[in-house]
Amino acid sequence: MVYIVSPQDGDTVESTFKVVFGLSGMGIAPAGIEKEHTGHHHLLVDQESLPAKGLPMGNPPLHFGKGQTETEVTLEPGTHTLQLILGNHLHVPHDPAVVSEKITITIKD
Numbered sequence: 682m683v684y685i686v687s688p689q690d691g692d693t694v695e696s697t698f699k700v701v702f703g704l705s706g707m708g709i710a711p712a713g714i715e716k717e718h719t720g721h722h723h724l725l726v727d728q729e730s731l732p733a734k735g736l737p738m739g740n741p742p743l744h745f746g747k748g749q750t751e752t753e754v755t756l757e758p759g760t761h762t763l764q765l766i767l768g769n770h771l772h773v774p775h776d777p778a779v780v781s782e783k784i785t786i787t788i789k790d
């Protein structure tokens with residue numbers, strides 16, 4: 682299961698803020714490393730739909746192919762959504778997809 686540790690749904694944050702990724706029941710492996718039950722994080726910002734099944738993900742989402750578990754994001758003031766999806770060594774979503782809940786945050790003016 683993949684989830685966003687921080688920020689939390691409904692939070693109001695500064696325009697540059699840290700996003701912390703959470704994963705349980707699976708492991709992180711950098712892109713290119715083939716290992717069962719692992720993957721690397723991909724962050725969807727303001728995306729209506731999920732990446733296509735069975736295909737390497739493009740951009741968006743943002744790739745964290747070194748196995749990063751957090752990042753810093755800068756967004757315009759207003760309302761935005763964040764969602765994580767795990768990808769395998771080839772950046773392909775797992776089947777079934779390992780996707781977080783989509784959270785909504787507000788960036789301060």
Ligand SMILES: [Cu+2]
Pocket residue numbers: 712721722723738744745746768771772
């Ligand atoms: Cu990737």
